[in-house]
Amino acid sequence: MKHLLSTADLSRDEAVLILDTAAQMAATQERAIKKLPTLRGRTVVNLFYEDSTRTRISFETAAKRLSADVINFSAKGSSVSKGESLKDTALTLQAMGADAVVIRHPASGAPHTLATSGWTQGAVLNAGDGTHQHPTQALLDAYTMRCHLVGDSGTAEVTGRDLAGLRVAIVGDVLHSRVARSNVDLLHTLGADVTLVAPPTLLPVGIGPWPCRVSYDLDAVIADERPDAIMMLRVQRERMSNAGGGFFPSAVEYTRRYGLDGRRMARLPDHAIVMHPGPMNRGLEISATAADSPRAVIVEQVANGVAVRMAALYLLLAQETPGSTLQEDAR
């Protein structure tokens, strides 16, 4: 694995390896001193063309816990709006010796372009590109599901396990969601059954071949599919206006049909967990009752994000260095 661009590129074994590695990383994070020497002397650049404090600090924390030098490069508005081109920025980072570039970009495919253009020799980690993919988000979601829903939640016990047989409902703006695309690909690879739930306007034309079911009816999915996990996607309020595409008539109607409130949550199986990639629109796609309930694992998803990103950086970077193994470093 040279880059992490899309969960569609991951085999089952690669995905499980990342989850297992993340579990080991998480174990090290229980200690008083959390820092590992694994990536000492390596440089990780966070190249962010979109504001995303959450994802950036998650990657930054992950890289720093592995002792990498971290450079944050906020290039918001570049390229498309007359700033420096992606190419020149990449060449600059290459000249400065970036070993990995973590890129967040509003254009779908920008990480792919960066990885295949020859502009940079380093590993490219996609931290979210347009409406395409957000692989580390899907990996942390899968990791969180595995912790809660596979085995009896003991770390050692789930090592090597995938998500075979789990039923997952992903609800909301699938059309504009890189989180949904990454999750559909990854969860399918890991053996889970995914159902996407959305108003028809927020599902892409051409969804046919996706390895999942599609429904327009959240209540029916909760009743019939009995999901083990329900993931609520962020819905931007602007999307309802004509200028935003007019995808739904009003926030109230959206909430009524597709929001997760206490009443709907109560109809989920007792063991089912409630997930959200954040940031939440409380009162729109998820009510406070649901978001703050004991079965919500939303804050845990954030914590798992650091472990999963440590695993991704480790697998992409440390393994090129002879004599450096996780077991050795973690000793």
Added chain:
Amino acid sequence: MTTYLIRGGRPYGEEVADVLVRDGVIVALGPDAAAQVDGAVVVEAEGCVVLPGLVDLHTHLREPGREDAETIETGTRAAALGGFTAVHAMANTSPVADTAGVVEQVWRIGRDSGWVDVHPVGAVSVGLAGEHLAELGAMADSAAHVRVFSDDGKCVHDPVLMRRALEYVKAFDGVIAQHSQDPRLTEGSQMHEGEVSAQLGLAGWPSVAEEAIIARDVLLADHVGSRLHVCHLSTAGSVEIIRWAKARGIDVTAEATPHHLGLTDDLVRGYDPVFKVNPPLRTAADVEAVRAGVADGTIDIVATDHAPHTVEDKDCEWAAAAFGMTGLETALPVVQLTLVDPGRLSWRDVARTMSEAPARIGRVTDQGRPVAVGEPANLLVWDPRGTRVVDAAAQATMSTNSPFRGRELPGHTVATFLRGRPTVLDGRLVLAPTSHLQEEES
């Protein structure tokens, strides 16, 4: 003027017949021509096809305004190498070709370059803004003698403006060449809307945005009794609508590009902007329908939509890249590959779709003529044998955004004659072609 004997070639790919060219016209064919070999420069054409010079109804030469991507000089060199003897230069330049002054400038520079005849296309609306009719009559009456009007790059989407344009050009036998794209259905669109766009997360350009405009326009053309030309048709549904309109006797013509005959949206998977084009590459089913449409005559012509772009406009992330592909130097190889070699089009059909019909639609009277005695010697000698790998950097166009780069394509131009004067010989440009103008004038 020098006399040329094109020896051993097959006009229209049929019977072998030598062609003798003198003083800008074809003076003899067959044994008569061979008998007059003395004093003639011989162009060996054994195994080659002799066709009327190709006529492109849809070329972007970029001058004035974007001479960093292409000039009339470089674009027409590319055209000559591709076997063309005339091109129609689209109006979306800067300034826009929406006045007699701009179209005359383009026409004059084209004439002075001398590689092919340059027929400027006039804008339908002032500044391509889709609001007010440009002075179509002034452009028609100018030295450029404009007959094709188009806001290409943008759609004349206002139905009233489109109706008025169709009506107005009847006064001088003009035609409206429509870029069929509903703007509201394609806001922010990046590629064909379908399975590939869903997976790649690129905003979709739905087929219906093209088909709805074509359906409206054929009905408008029928209503006002005018001529409509549909540019770069790309979907199976569009072919069906044109077929229906023609069956109803509506005066509509349609064009397909080589890239819509040869390439599908699967190529977008690598996010290489060389495959970004408008209208977008469609599905394999669409490609098949477009091929069938050309083969059965529903689609009248193949035109290049040659759209050169600078490296910086293509060497970037997909969303930031410009729409468009070069095509003049690969058009006939792609047509040969996709239609002639599989037996769906004869060389006589190629002459019809790439020379005769586009000349007729553009009301260009001295091009697209038969290979016959007394006709103007606008000729292409094409060797259909062998293949060549497309090297974008080696092409005459200034830009390198060929979607066929690195591919092996069949056939090549041996010679191109513009009114009896070779612009290409032995597959290479004949430098200083302007000398013939001086010669003619002296």
